[in-house]
Amino acid sequence: MKVVVSSLNAKYIHTCLALRYLKSFCGDEFEVDMAEYTIKDPVMNIVSDLFRRNPDVIGFSCYIWNIEETIRVVSMLKKIKPELQIVLGGPEVSYDTDYWMKRIPEVDFIVMGEGEETFLHLLRELSGARKYHFVFGAAYRNGTGDVCINPGRPKLALDDIPSPHRFAEDVPALPNRVVYFETSRGCPFSCQFCLSSIEVGVRYFDMERTKADLLYLIESGAKLIKFVDRTFNIKREYAMEIFRFLIDNHRGCVFQFEITADIMRPEVLDYLAEHAPAGVFRFEIGVQSTNDATNELVKRRQNFAKLTRTVTKVKESGKIDQHLDLIAGLPEEDYDSFRKTFNDVFALGPEELQLGFLKMLRGTGLRHDADKYGYVYMDTSPYEILGNAIMPFSDLMRIKRVEDVLEKYWNAHRMDRTVRYLIGRQFRSAFDFFQEFGDYWEERGWQKIGHQLEDLFERLNAFLVYRGTADRDVAEGLMKLDYFMNHKYKPRKIWWDFTLDKTEQASYMHMLANRPDRVSSGFAALRLSEKELHKHAVVETIPFDLPRYEEDGTVDRSRSTLLAVVYEPDGAGPRYFTLELESTILYPQQ
Structure with a gap:
């Protein structure tokens, strides 16, 4: 009897530990193959691959993120191979088991709870006497098609389970x-x-x-x-x-x-x-x-x-x-x-x-206890709430907007310096920043379109302009630094107009190549020629004393800062250096 255990993972990089436990526990007695897919894979591709394996039994590991996709696969498999024995297991089907057996008539068995020992016992019965009522922890259909749910199985001693981590494949x-x-x-x-x-x-x-x-x-x-x-x-x-x-x-x-x-x-x-x-x-x-x-x-x-x-x-x-x-x-x-x-x-x-x-x-x-708190929620996975007695759907949608910009602007760490400054100096709290920005984001329909890195900076800048944010020059200066530091190589385009024209940039590059000690010993140790600077570095002025701001948070506009960002030729990432300038000096004289 050939057995396949399968699951649809949320992403390709994920693996399903449950399949490996089942294979390790049953592999001495049965030929067990593992087949992993993702919820984004076309159903036809999954079904075709499973059909090609020609199994007698397929077991699917089911979770809230894959149950609906798994049901579509199961339905199609049963149509093209009616004799195939289909088993479901996993946390999503271990509860309300009668519901699942009735909702998915193509399913022959459900394994409830820890599955290793129950699945092995079920395989033995499938290949032998087929006395399914002896398989504790399993649900099945009897000869008249009625659903039967057996008592649960005692917990297995964990060290009786062979290692799931030793498969050469x-x-x-x-x-x-x-x-x-x-x-x-x-x-x-x-x-x-x-x-x-x-x-x-x-x-x-x-x-x-x-x-x-x-x-x-x-x-x-x-x-x-x-x-x-x-x-x-x-x-x-x-x-x-x-x-x-x-x-x-x-x-x-x-x-x-x-x-x-x-x-x-x-x-x-x-x-x-x-x-x-x-x-x-x-x-x-x-x-x-x-x-x-x-x-x-x-x-x-x-x-x-x-x-x-x-x-x-x-x-x-x-x-x-x-x-x-x-x-x-x-x-x-x-x-x-x-x-x-x-x-x-x-x-x-x-x-x-x-x-x-x-x-x-x-x-x-x-x-x-859902009724006790007035919960309404999705009928199918992921069963997310749509509201309760004190948190209406409208409030949940507002918080969804917070989640959206939180992922893009904090968790992705694209502009930590800028976000910390805005939250600390320009908004009442972190939540208020993400909420206001999230509202602005959705009003413009940006949640419906994709974005490049520069788009994220442009949209934040547009939001700051729209709300009349004070000291926007400070935020913009930090955004420039964050943008430069988000590239492995010298960026080909920027989202703002350079403060320095090409002549001024060339003048600063000349100065940096010939007087690197004016910046720091660390910069001088790079020993970069003027040609190398033009190829692997970028310069821009920041309208306040950036080193002092980074040291103690003081915004001092009496001195501007020359920002020099150097990109390693091998893509190892950028390093930035600063040179304080008198605010009246735009660029050094030739």
Whole structure:
């Protein structure tokens, strides 16, 4: 019997860990192939590839991001190969299983919850006596077509599952794909919007096995490993041992963890600050809300003061990037409350702030209590809310505009200097900047069209002009620097009119080539000729003392600044240098 396990990933770089667990657990008894696609792939292409493999059984791993696309694939497969046995599994179909069996008549079986042992048992029955009522954790159709749902299966001892990371077919793609890895299953918390709250307790894989798998992946060329543990740091000793191991063996691989920041122990933070190599670790921290009443209603225990301590200490170390998550639409969080939550978290200065919207996932307590809070939400995945008693759809749409420009202007880090200046000096708060700009953006229909890098700068500049922003020359000067620093090579076009004409630029280039010591010893050490400067550098004047502004935030217009940006010929990136000039001097005399 030939078996294929398949999934439609959100992006090509993603991989499905579930398929690898199923293959590793069942591979000794059955021929199991893995077939991964993306939700953007044409359905016909997916169906054609699966048909070519000529399987007897296909199992699909289902999530909120792929269920609707998977249903289309399943429907088409059953039409062209009616005898094919189709099995669904994964978190999206593990709850409301009767609904899924009735909605998708082409599906023969559903595996509920952890699937390794149940799927193997099901394959044995499919190839043997076909006594499906013995397969705990599975749903099936009996001889009359009625849906039968068997009792659940006891949890499997994790170390009984062979490693999912040792398949030779995966090795060539490791440097270019995200590798998902788990050291534990389960979550100790009970957040009512999360599926992890349903599983009681936390189980861990053996430490030596975990280290061996990680070392194998690192040595095989993995560049990014994402740990899918719901709370990686819940067991301090376990987390610390893995941190130490990765620090000693990382070889340039990057590791991302989901952590609960308010339980992070000071000694762990001190160790990471001292020993973690810069850029090797990333932390994802689910803040969700800073409203205490909201957190209490969703059974989310969180000490924001301790969370702030952790995030601040990690940021001060300069070693670890932090990705903080928010959820708009939680109970008792109206627009003004969410504005406060956003500003509370943005003030922590995360490298990335992810603004998400509440999804009423099947099986969660919040979906069960939806009527209590007046929730209305999408009937199909991703089950995103459309409003509740205190957060109408109109407010959600306003926050959507915040999300749009937040992604483009903060999370993408295209103009950090400019955004920090505007938020700190020209707007009441970070949220107000993103909201006002987001409203302006949508009024002009820009959300419907694409954009190049220069478009983003032009649109921000147009917004600042439109609202009559004070000290716009300062913002524009910072935007020029941000723009230059966003290129690996000397930009061919700019979004503003150069302050300097060609003669003035040539004059400054001549001065920089012949008197590099006037700039700095670092610039002089580059030993750039005038010809090289013309080819690999750009100069522009900034109408204030840029070095002083960067040092203490003072805007001093008594001196202007010559900005010289030098681009490495090999595309390694730009370096910028400054030379303070008297504001009355436009360019040096010949």
